[in-house]
Amino acid sequence: MPIIKFFAKFREEIGFGVLRLDVDNLSLNELIEVLARDYPKVRDFVKEGFLAVNRRIVRDTNTIVKRDDEVAFLPKFSGG
Amino acid sequence: MIKIQREDFSVEDLVEEMKRRSKNIGAVVTFLGVAREFSRGREVLELEYEVYEDMAVETLEEIRREAIEKFDVTDVFIVHRYGRIGINENIVLIVVGAVHRKEAFEACMFCIDEIKRRAPIWKKEKTKEGEFWV
Numbered sequence: 001m002p003i004i005k006f007f008a009k010f011r012e013e014i015g016f017g018v019l020r021l022d023v024d025n026l027s028l029n030e031l032i033e034v035l036a037r038d039y040p041k042v043r044d045f046v047k048e049g050f051l052a053v054n055r056r057i058v059r060d061t062n063t064i065v066k067r068d069d070e071v072a073f074l075p076k077f078s079g080g
Numbered sequence: 081m082i083k084i085q086r087e088d089f090s091v092e093d094l095v096e097e098m099k100r101r102s103k104n105i106g107a108v109v110t111f112l113g114v115a116r117e118f119s120r121g122r123e124v125l126e127l128e129y130e131v132y133e134d135m136a137v138e139t140l141e142e143i144r145r146e147a148i149e150k151f152d153v154t155d156v157f158i159v160h161r162y163g164r165i166g167i168n169e170n171i172v173l174i175v176v177g178a179v180h181r182k183e184a185f186e187a188c189m190f191c192i193d194e195i196k197r198r199a200p201i202w203k204k205e206k207t208k209e210g211e212f213w214v
Contacts, residue, residue, distance in 0.1 A: 005132070007130060007132050007200065007202060008130045008202035008204070008213055009202070009213035011130075012213075052132075052135060052200070055132075055134055055135035055138055056135075072132060072135070072200075074132065074200055075202060075213065077196070077197070077198070077199060077200060077201060077202065078196075078201070078202050078203040078213070078214050079129070079131075079136075079160060079172070079195055079196060079199045079200075079201025079202070079203065080113055080160075080171075080172055080192055080195045080196040080199070080201070
């Protein structure tokens with residue numbers, strides 16, 4: 001089951017930081033649609049921030065997510 | 081050396097450690113980011129930093145390696161704090177050791193710019209008017 005993580009502003013808006021989803025071999029687009037059924041805000045997160053798969057920023061939402069992957073919804077960064 | 085930690089750090093200790101890295105270090109440049117009281121016209125009471133730790137460690141390590149290669153400096157330390165940080169407290173420290181000052185300044189500037197651009201770290205400002213992710 002891929003692990004889905006939300007950080008900072010997105011974590012607060014959705015109300016939790018980590019979720020496990022029982023899917024395999026879905027594109028990021030499909031995964032976003034699965035999540036959006038329960039949490040429609042994720043569509044805004046994608047527009048507003050970045051997606052990371054296995055700790056790397058991914059811009060192509062056709063990227064396939066596998067069972068053991070880690071997907072993160074990241075707001076714009078403000079470190080430093 | 082890369083560190084992401086809740087606790088404060090000593091600038092002096094890390095500068096001393098950098099000097100000990102090589103007998104050929106002729107310049108040490110540091111950048112210290114500090115929490116300030118006024119931001120966007122609001123009085124800030126406290127900051128809170130959140131970090132995607134695994135990814136941030138990898139990103140900072142990548143920035144460190146790039147800086148060493150690109151500017152041919154001896155070594156780079158990056159320390160970033162997370163959690164609650166009060167006004168005037170330390171947030172981030174970059175220490176660059178090099179043979180000469182020019183590449184040390186350039187590498188230091190490169191590191192802080194790249195941290196702001198690429199590191200998965202977020203700041204929340206707590207003000208009298210409320211709390212804001214910025």
